[in-house]
Amino acid sequence: MATADTKTVADLMVERLHDWGVDRVYGYPGDGNNPFLLALRRSQAAPAFIQAKHEEAAAFMAVAEAKYGRQVGVVTSTQGPGAVHLLNGLYDAKLDSAAVVALVAQQHTSVLGSDYQQEIDLQTLFHDVASPYIQTVASPDAVPMVLDRAFRSALTYLQPAVVIVPHDLQQAQAPEIGQEHGQIVTAPGWSRGRTLPRERDIEAASEIIEAGDRVAILAGRGMRDAQRELIELAEHLGAGVTMSLLGKPYVDESHSLVAGTMGHLGTTAAARVLQDCDTLIIVGSNDPWTEFYPAPGQARAVQIDIDPSMLGNRYPIEVGIVSDAAAALEALRGRLHARPGSQWRRDVETHVANWHEISRLRAAVEASPLNPELVVRELADRIPPDAQLAIDVGSCVYHYARQVRMATTVEAHLSSTLASMGCGVPYGIGAKEVAPDRPVVVLAGDGAMQMLGNNELVTVASRWPSWPDPRFVVVVLHNRDLAEVSWEQREFEAQPRFEVSQQLPAFDFAGYAELLGLRGIRIDDPSRIPSALDEAFASDRPVVVEAITDRDVPLLPPFPHVDEKLDAIRGALGEEGAAGARARDLLDTYVRIEMEHR
Structure with a gap:
């Protein structure tokens, strides 16, 4: 332990x-x-150090800690390449509003400006990703103040803050x-308090909502502490509830008015609710899929958000309410007349029921060898109510949005707005470190696992005995294809899948898990899915379930948005020969299911 005479700036940090x-x-x-890390070693009250296998993964873990x-x-991280590697995870925090502080080393102050080894301009590097607060510590006296400001900035703006500390300054007394x-004394501590709505905003919003006949709610992550109030308002108005991807875990999808996730990877019920509504209430959402909102002018809109800068950010609203979501929703419900048994409520419930049947039938479509929607549907049935779920980026997000209806007690997160592949296993590790007594489920594709996930399974192997x-x-959906991009090539470019860019090399994920001392289970028979997943959740150690899935199962935007694109997709598949013909057959099956249950 450092004494008063030997205590360094790193110890102070x-x-x-x-x-x-x-x-x-x-x-x-x-x-x-190194000075900072060795100060962690010396301290008896230091935070634990969790070593990732790559700085990008470490940054994702910090984002998971925040989420x-x-x-x-x-x-x-260290300076130079270590600092550069942090950027992707920090941008994930920036775009998904997560409070992260990065402590980044820099070369000795005596060599800055000399093009020294690993010397890069870190202020410029992090300027955009940490715009609310980035500071290079220039004096030992400034360390407590800079750290305090970094934490308060991260918590206030829910954005990354970066503190750059040169090596020699860390070593200083x-x-x-x-x-x-010239000395500034500050104290650690922060509080947000509670923001209540203005009465005149509630009154103006109530007039707009009362005038509408077909009310839709778009719920984002900002309503996670207002789950009861949101459902009560929906029931009061007979309103259809749709969610952003970030809002999905906080809304009970078993409710007859909950239409599911909106957007390109969303449900047909959500698409129909937003397409047909005449009034929109946006609650704590900044979802970027603007083409899936009601057409401008179609719906009169009210928005509730704790951040005034978000008001009107995605859709032309008439009234903005700056408030905690629960307080605003409660105030609105008290001013609005109940609408029991309205025609709009019956329409919404019909759309929701139809979608539930469509998703069930899609999962039942035969594939070679496994339908990924069936794998994810069976997984959803087995997720414990106290679990934490991490979803990687790629085709698995479509299946998560459409086939996973879980208890709102399950914390589920992913890289949503940045949509960065490779986040799944690092997120899972962060979730497990936050709550090591809760089960963790990671859903990932083989592309994301080969990109970053396999490396961090090494971290899982080293950490799990302490959990x-x-x-x-x-659960790895292994189809040897970058499936989401393959379908994007067909849909957005009206071009056939480019084999060289899309095909992935073979990899034995289950075998690799066994090499690491974990458990590996491989599934390629639909009848084996339930028992294999049951085995995984009963295991005495982490498990990699390698599900061999069909790359040709379609990834389509929800109906009716896909209608105008079907000819282009079919044309692209026609240029792919026999492989395309098989994918086209599956596409036609999906379309038939949709048409029969509109």
Whole structure:
């Protein structure tokens, strides 16, 4: 332990992290952050250090800490390449509004500006991703103040903050900070309080909603603490509820008015509710899929958000309410007349019921060898109510949005707005570190696993013996294709799939798991799916379930939006020969199911 005479700035940094209640620091070592890492070793009250296998993954883990734990995620890296590798995870935090603080090393102050080894302009590098707060510490006296401001910025703006600390400054003796000129004494601590709506905004919004006949609600993650109030308002108005991808975990999809996720990967029920509504209430959402909103002018709109800068950001609203979602929704319900048994309510319930049948029938479509929708549907039935779910990016997100209807007690997260492949296993690790006594489920494609997930299974293998609950189930949809992009080539470009860019090399995911001391289960028979998943959740160690799925199962936008694109998709598949013919048969099957249940 450092004494008063030997205490360094790095020791002071560790103390400040402790004062902020930081439990873990994710990262990777290098010469630049060695003083900080060794200060972690020396301290008896230091946060735990979780070593990732790549700085990008470490940043994703810090984002997961923020999302699952609702606290600041902290990540550290060395200078140069280590700092560059952080960018993808930090942009994930920026675009999904997650509070992350990055502690980044820099070369010695004496060599800055000399093109020294691993010297890059870190202020410029992080300027966009951490625009609310980025600071290079120039003096030992400034360390507590800069860290305090970084944490308060991250929590206030829900954006990354970056603190750059040169190597020699980390090694410097810790200062005694008093009241001398040029010294600033600050304290760790932050509180948001509660924001209540203005009465005149509630009144104006109520007039708009009352005038409409067909009310739709678009719920984002900003309503996660207003789940009861949102459903009560929907029932009061007979309103259809749709969700952004980030809002999906917080809305009970078993409710007859809940139409599911909106957007390109959303449900047909959500698409029809938004297409047919005349009034839209946006609650805590900044979903970018604007082509799936009501057409401008079709619906009068009200928006509720805690951040005034979000009002009118995606759709032309008439009234914006700056407020905690629960308070605003409660106030609105008290002013609006109930609409029991309305025709719109009956229409919404019909759309929802039809969609539930469509999704069931899609999962039942025979594929070679496995239909990925069936795998995910069976997985959803087995997710424990106290689980934490991490979803990687790719075709698996479509199946998550359409086939997973889970309890709202399940925390589920993914890289939504950035949509970065490779986040799944790092997110799962972060979730497990936040709550090691809860089971974790990771859903990923083989492309994302080959990109980053396989590396971080090594981290899982090293960490799991310390977890009280060893359940960490990774379900890999293995089709040897970058399926989402293959279908995008057909849909958006009206071109056949480009084999060279899309095909993935073979990889034995189950065998690899066994090599790491984990459990590996391979499924290529539909009848084996239930028992294999049951085995995975009963295992005494983390499990990789490798499901061999069919790359030709369609990934389509919801009806009716896909109608105008079907000819282009069919034409592209026609240029793919025999393989395209098979995919076209599956496409036609999906279309027939939809047409029979409109």
